[in-house]
Amino acid sequence: MNWREEYKKKCMDAAQALEAVRSGSRVWIQSGCGTPSPLVDALVARAPEVRDVEIVHMMTLGSADYTKPEYEGHFRHRGLFLGANVREAVAAGRADYTPIFLSEIEGLFVSGALPLDVVLMQVSPPDAHGFVSLGTTVDCTLTAARCAGAVIAEVNERMPRTHGDTSIHVSRISAIVETSRPLLELCAEPPSELHLRVARNVASLIPDGATLQTGIGGISDAVLTCLEDKRDLGIHTEMCSDGVIELMESGVVNGERKSLHRGKAVVTFVLGTRRLFDFIHENASFEFRPICYACDPFVVAQNDRMVAINSALQVDLTGQVCADSLGTKPYSGFGGQLDFIRGAARSKGGVPIIALPSTALGGGVSRIVPVLEPGAGVVTSRADVHYVVTEHGIAYLHGKTLRERAEALIAIADPRFQGELEDFAVRSHYLERKAATAVYA
Numbered sequence: 307m308n309w310r311e312e313y314k315k316k317c318m319d320a321a322q323a324l325e326a327v328r329s330g331s332r333v334w335i336q337s338g339c340g341t342p343s344p345l346v347d348a349l350v351a352r353a354p355e356v357r358d359v360e361i362v363h364m365m366t367l368g369s370a371d372y373t374k375p376e377y378e379g380h381f382r383h384r385g386l387f388l389g390a391n392v393r394e395a396v397a398a399g400r401a402d403y404t405p406i407f408l409s410e411i412e413g414l415f416v417s418g419a420l421p422l423d424v425v426l427m428q429v430s431p432p433d434a435h436g437f438v439s440l441g442t443t444v445d446c447t448l449t450a451a452r453c454a455g456a457v458i459a460e461v462n463e464r465m466p467r468t469h470g471d472t473s474i475h476v477s478r479i480s481a482i483v484e485t486s487r488p489l490l491e492l493c494a495e496p497p498s499e500l501h502l503r504v505a506r507n508v509a510s511l512i513p514d515g516a517t518l519q520t521g522i523g524g525i526s527d528a529v530l531t532c533l534e535d536k537r538d539l540g541i542h543t544e545m546c547s548d549g550v551i552e553l554m555e556s557g558v559v560n561g562e563r564k565s566l567h568r569g570k571a572v573v574t575f576v577l578g579t580r581r582l583f584d585f586i587h588e589n590a591s592f593e594f595r596p597i598c599y600a601c602d603p604f605v606v607a608q609n610d611r612m613v614a615i616n617s618a619l620q621v622d623l624t625g626q627v628c629a630d631s632l633g634t635k636p637y638s639g640f641g642g643q644l645d646f647i648r649g650a651a652r653s654k655g656g657v658p659i660i661a662l663p664s665t666a667l668g669g670g671v672s673r674i675v676p677v678l679e680p681g682a683g684v685v686t687s688r689a690d691v692h693y694v695v696t697e698h699g700i701a702y703l704h705g706k707t708l709r710e711r712a713e714a715l716i717a718i719a720d721p722r723f724q725g726e727l728e729d730f731a732v733r734s735h736y737l738e739r740k741a742a743t744a745v746y747a
Contacts, residue, residue, distance in 0.1 A: 309432070309435075309436030309475070309476045309477065310436070312436075312476055312477060313432065313436070313476045313482065316476070316479060316480070316481055316482045317482045317483075317484060318481055318482070318483065319483065320344050320345055320347070320348035320460075320483045321348050321351065321352075322481070323345070323348065323458045323481035323482075323483050324345065324348040324349050324351075324352050324458070325352075326424050326456045326458060326480060326481065327349060327352060327356060327359060327423075327424050328356060328423075329356045329357045329358055329359065330357075330358050330359070331356070331359050331360070331423040331424055332359075332360045332362060332420070332421065332422055332423050332424075333349065333359060333360070333361050333362065333422075333423065333424045333425075333426060334362050334363065334415075334422050334424070334425045334426065334446075334447070334450040334454065335361060335362070335363040335366060335426045335427075336363070336366075336425075336426065336427040336428055336440070336443055336445070336447040337363050337364040337365050337366050337367075337387075337443060337445055337447075337575070338364075338365060338366070338367060338442065338443050338445070338490075338492070338545075338575050338576075338577050339367060339442045339443060339489050339490050339491065339492065339575075339576065339577060339578070339583070340427065340428045340440065340441065340442050340443025340445075340447070340465075340489075340575065341366040341367045341368050341428070341490055342426050342427055342428040342459075342460040343368050343487075343490065344460055344483060344485055344487075345426040345428075345458055345460050345483060346366075346368070346369075346370075346372075346426065349361075349372065349426065350371045350372050350377070350381075353372075353377050353380040353381065354380075356380055356381075357379055357380055358379070358380075358382070359380065359381050359382070360381075360382055360383075360384055361381055361382070361383045361384070362383075362384045362386065362420070362422070363383075363385070363386065364385075364386050364387040364411075364445065364446070364639070365387050365388065365389035365638075365639075366389060366391065366392075367389070367391075367490040367491075367492060368391070368490050369391060370383065370389075370391040370392050370395075373391075373392050373394075373395035373400060373401050374395075375400065378400055382400070382401060382402065383395060383396075383400075383401035383402065384401070384402045384404060385401060385402065385403045385404065385636070385639070386404050386406060386411055386639060387408070387638060387639030387640075387641055388403060388636055388637065388638050388639055389638075393635075393636070393637065396635075396636050397635050397636070403636040403639070405630065405639070405640055405683065406639075406640060407601075407640055407642075407644060407645055408544060408597050408601045408639075408640065408641050408642040408645055409597060409598055409601040409602050409603065409642070409645045410598075411446050411597065411598070412446050412449040412450075412596060412597060412598040413598065415446075415449055415450055415453040415454075416449065416453060421453075422450055422453055422454040422455070423454060423455050423456065424454060424455065424456045424457075424458060425447065425450045425451045425454040425456070425457045425458065426458050426460075427440065427447050427450075427451060427457070427458070427459055427460070428440075428441070428443075428459070428460040428462055428465055428489075429441065429459050429460070429461055429462070429465060429474070430461070430462070430463075430465040430466065430467045431461055431463055431465075432461075432476055433467070436475050436476045436477070437473040437474065437475050437476075438459065438461065438473065438474060438475075438476065438479070439465070439466075439467040439468055439472045439473050440468070440472045440473075440474070440594075441465040441466045441467065441468055441472070441583075441586075442465070442466065442468070442489065442575060442576050442583060442586070443575040443576075444468075444470070444471065444472050444574050444575060444594045444595065444596055444597075445544075445574050445575045445596070445597050446596065446597050446598070448471065448472070448474065448596050449596050449598060451474055451478065452474075452478075456480040456481070457474075457478060457479050457480050457481075458479075458480060458481045458482075458483070459479045459481070459482050459483070460483050460484075460485055461482050461483065461484050461485070462485045462486065462487060462489070463484075463485075463486045464486060464487065464488060464489060464583075465489065466583050466584070466586055466587035466588070467587060467588055468586050468587070468588075468589070468592060468594045469588070469589065469590050469592055469593055469594065470572075470592065470593035470594035470595055471594065471595050471596060471599075472594045488580065489580070489583060491578065491579045491580060492547075492577045492578060492579070493579055494524075494527045494547055494548065494549070494578070495524065497524060497527060497528035497531060498524065498528075500663050500697055501524045501525050501527075501528040501663070502528050502531070502532070503697035504525050504528070504661055504662070504663060504695060504696060504697045505525060505528035505529040505531070505532045505661075506532055507661075507695045507696070507697070507699065507700055508525070508529050508532075508615060508659055508661050508695050509529060509532040509533060509536075510700075511613070511657050511659060511693060511695070511700065512533065512536060512539075512613050512657070513611055513655070513657075514536055514537040514538055514539075514563075515537070515538045515539070515540075515563035515610075515611055516536075516539055516540070516611040516612070516613045516657070517539070517540035517541065517542050517561075517564055517565075517566075517609040517610070517611060517612050517613065518539060518540065518541055518542070518543065518559075518613050518615065519541075519542060519543040519544070519606070519612070519613070519614045519615060519616075519642070519646045519650070520543055520545075520546065520547075520615050521544075521545075521615065521616045521617055521641065521642065521643065521646075522545065522577065522617075522641070523617045525615075525617055525661050525662070525663075526547075526615055526617070526661075527547055527549050529615055529661075530547070530549030530550065530553060531549065533553060533558055534553075534556070534558060536558055537558070538560060538561075538562045538563040539553065539558055539559045539560070539561075540559065540560075540561040540562075540563065540564035540571070540609070541559060541561070541571035541572065541573065542564070542566065542567070542571075542572040542600065542606065542609050542612070543572070543573055543574075543600070543642075543646075544573070544574050544575070544597060544600060544601050544641070544642040544646075545573060545574065545575050545576060545577050546571070546573050546576055546577075546578075547576070547577055547578045547582065548578040548579055548581055548582045550571070550582075551581065551582065551585050554571070554585075554591060559571065561591075563610075563611075564609060564610075565608060565609055565610040565654075566605070566608040566609050567593055569591070570591065570592070570593040571591055571592050571593065572593050572595055572600055573592060573593075573594055573595075573600070574594065574595060574596065574597045574600045574601070575594075597642075601642045601645040601646070602645070602649075603645050603646075603648040603649040603652070604649070605649070606645065606646055606648075606649025606650065606653070607648075607649045607650075607651075607652035607653045607656070608653075609649075609653055609656075610653060610654045610655055610656075611653065611654070611655040611656065611657075612646075612649060612650040612653035612655075612656040612657070613650060613656070613657040613659065614646035614647050614649065614650035614656075614657070614658045614659060615659045615661055616629070616641075616642075616643040616646065616647065616659065616660055616661070616686075617629065617660070617661055617662055618660050618661075618662045618673070618685075618686075619631075619632065619637065619662075619666075619673065619682075620673050620674075620675050620678055620679065620682065621660065621662065621673065621674055621675070621691075621694055621715065622674075622675050622676065622677050622678050623674070623675070623676055623677075623708075623711065623712045623715055623716070623727065623730070623731055623734075623736060624688050624708055624711055624712075624736075625688035625691040625694070625703045625711050625715070626678060626684045626686075626687065626688045626691075627643075627660055627684065627685055627686035627687075627688075627691060628678050628679070628682040628683060628684060628685065629641075629643055629685040629686065630683050630685050631681070631682050631683045632679070632682070633679040633680060633681045633682055634680070634681030634682075636683075640685050643685055643686055644685060644686050644690065646658070647660075647686055647690050647691075647692075648690060651690070651692060651704075657692070657693065658690070658691075658692040658693065659692070659693045659694075659695055660686065660691060660693065660694045660695070661694075661695040661696075662694075662695075662696060663696060663697060664696040664697060664698055664718065664719050664720040664723075665720045665723075669720070669722075672719055672720055672722075672723035672727070673696075674696070674715050674716070674718070674719035674720075674723070674727065675727075676726075676727060676730035676731075676734075688703070688711070691703050691704065692704040694714075694715065694718065695718070696718045696719070698717070698718045698719065698720065698721075699717060699718040700718065701714035701715050701717065701718050702714065703715075708736050709736050709737060711736075712727075712731040712736040712737055713737065715727075716728055716731065
């Protein structure tokens with residue numbers, strides 16, 4: 307049987323395809339803009355026939371109805387990075403959160419520590435040789451598909467074909483559901499003036515010829531708008547957004563001075579709009595790779611002048627970074643933050659950056675805090691932190707004492723909160739009152 311005949315035999319509707327999910331199955335769902343919504347809907351519709359199905363994924367777009375209270379006992383979600391569609395369920399105890407470095411997720415599948423029964427993914431139509439492309443979202447899904455017992459693919463004619471390690475042959479797919487629908491999009495808000503002020507400080511640390519990693523969020527998007535005067539930038543990151551388009555079209559990002567994968571923008575997935583999907587389609591400037599490669603700190607470090615830009619929810623006066631939880635409530639995940647912070651720290655000329663607004667809740671609370679909230683998780687340890695950037699300036703912490711760290715962080719906190727931060731630092735014997743008054747008077 308040639309691959310075209312095999313393809314036709316595997317085509318079916320979503321309800322038929324999802325019969326592969328049985329009670330007790332563990333199901334992986336592709337994330338981001340690659341979320342296979344018709345397959346997810348069919349999975350939820352199967353709830354009356356199954357129990358104790360574990361659903362595993364990172365941040366998906368669209369609804370996650372399987373986390374609703376009425377599906378308890380039928381489905382339970384295991385989140386490896388949380389999006390807005392599952393946070394409430396995790397907070398309520400109906401779903402679980404696994405703190406883990408992004409680069410280590412695929413190792414769970416390969417080792418058998420987290421065996422997968424079924425993978426739900428969205429791919430492009432096959433090429434002349436029977437290979438489909440995972441398009442926007444390779445992430446951990448390609449490895450998951452290589453490890454799982456059954457692979458169910460939504461073949462969407464609107465999914466772009468991307469270059470790199472993005473392909474899987476029709477023979478490896480168990481069931482095919484053909485669609486023609488717009489992909490789910492993530493539309494970034496225009497950068498606020500606050501985010502731009504932080505971004506300008508971040509941009510001042512980026513040298514010509516740097517290779518960039520930008521995480522998810524408003525500051526990372528704002529940084530991309532502040533780089534027009536840079537030259538020969540490269541990209542090596544877990545994800546990128548629409549903001550890279552102008553930089554690549556203008557030649558600011560060309561990868562010419564990269565020391566690894568010269569001329570290529572290395573990514574594992576994109577989060578953006580149709581404009582970005584069209585831009586990456588058959589674009590040889592991009593090289594999509596699985597997360598276990600692109601986010602490996604030892605690979606990241608091979609990029610000279612590696613600049614890692616990541617955000618935080620809180621930073622305490624000793625430099626501990628909370629980025630995944632609000633107190634005891636999980637909010638997002640480890641993501642690639644520490645993978646890239648450590649990779650950039652070991653890069654020749656590397657610049658590891660934690661960037662955040664100095665306040666939250668409309669200026670009502672400081673993000674530079676005396677101590678992290680009770681129960682808050684530390685994603686990046688104080689020994690890993692180099693630069694912390696707010697709209698008020700840049701603090702360099704690496705190799706600094708607790709006194710020096712407190713001084714530097716108070717200096718970039720919102721002035722309205724500097725007094726109480728200073729008082730705590732004095733009471734904790736990080737600072738002496740006389741010295742503190744001299745610095746912050």
